[in-house]
Amino acid sequence: MTQNIIQDKSYTFGLQMVHLCRNIAEKNKEYILTRQLMKSGTSIGANVQEASEAQSRKDFISKLSISLKETKETEYWLRLIRDSNLASTPIMNGHIDLCNELKYLLIASIKTAKNNNK
DSSP states (O other): OOHHHHHHHHHHHHHHHHHHHHHHHHHHOOOHHHHHHHHHHHHHHHHHHHHTTOSSHHHHHHHHHHHHHHHHHHHHHHHHHHHTTSSOHHHHHHHHHHHHHHHHHHHHHHHHHHHHTO
16 A cells, blocks of 8 residues: 555545535534534544655654544544434435545555554
8 A cells, every 4th residue: 555545535535524514504503513623523534644855753643643543533524414414314324434545545655654664
């Protein structure tokens, strides 16, 4: 697995979060949950991007670990929005699946980086 796959997927996911949050805010006039989702959902890719220019292996692992934490927070907000019926369940489940895919990619990348650091 290359870092480019995670970069591409996290960027695409962040863009999807921007569109989703905009749609929910426009339709439901809901801004608190969407603001939280926007922050965490776009932070995943931002930290992955920062990791690509890490100054050390430790810094690289740290940035990816922050991205991993953000996937967990993002999944929480996605589930909350879904269960509050602010967006359709199939659409939200698709976003949750993509978020989980990113989470597993990040876990694998962090493990690899830690093993290479030994």
